[in-house]
Amino acid sequence: MSEDTVRFHFDVDGENFTSAGEASVQVKKLLRQLGIAPDVIRRVGIAMYEGEINMVIHANGGDADVLVDNDKITIILADTGPGIANIELAMQEGYSTAPDKIRSLGFGAGMGLPNMKRYTDDMKIESEVGKGTTVTMVVNIA
């Protein structure tokens, strides 16, 4: 992280699904103000939104940090939830452990993590069962 890095921090509220995604909407606005290219903003927004939804569904919320550098945007989503037992399985499209209630709200199709990988240039998942998960995603600014 250089001294030019612009950093945004958000507490993601895990209590209520209705507010899930508020941080991502906010980030989108802030990136627009910074003059970031629309396609980059869209990719950051989608990846972060999916991650935020995951944190609310599975981990009772957590911390979201967005670092804006000259050449890239880094999104770090950290929670202290149950962790992911099998990351390879979780990455498969269509695999989901979300409850039916979440599916009735339009999520839990097993597309979240694959979407996050699809829209970012690099994604790293660190997870320990019973301790939590940290997802770090990078979108390059071309």
Place this chain on the structure above:
Amino acid sequence: MKVSTIAELLDAKVVCGEDKLDTDVKSACGCDMMSDVLAFVKDQAVLLTGLCNLQVIRTAEMMDMRCVVFVRGKKPSEDIIEMAKECGIVVLTTDMRMYLACGLLYANGLQSGHTALK
């Protein structure tokens, strides 16, 4: 196709965004699963859905969509309408079911926008 034409074809009520009915849109998608909507990006400007919650508007905002059509007579709540106004998204409601609504728009020249970003 103009958003006003979509409203006419679907016999839809304009809930908010009356000042943006002149917006020209080139493609649409019909879906109730927001994660599936988020999986495909290619200038989809219109989302038709039977899901009726705040995440629909957030999803549309993330995808830079200009118009959301709630099908099957779904009525958006005040907080949904407020968020749509903030995001500058036109909200329409129609009693038509998804298949008919999508079919009418497609038959009148509005394309599918399902092309993956990368």
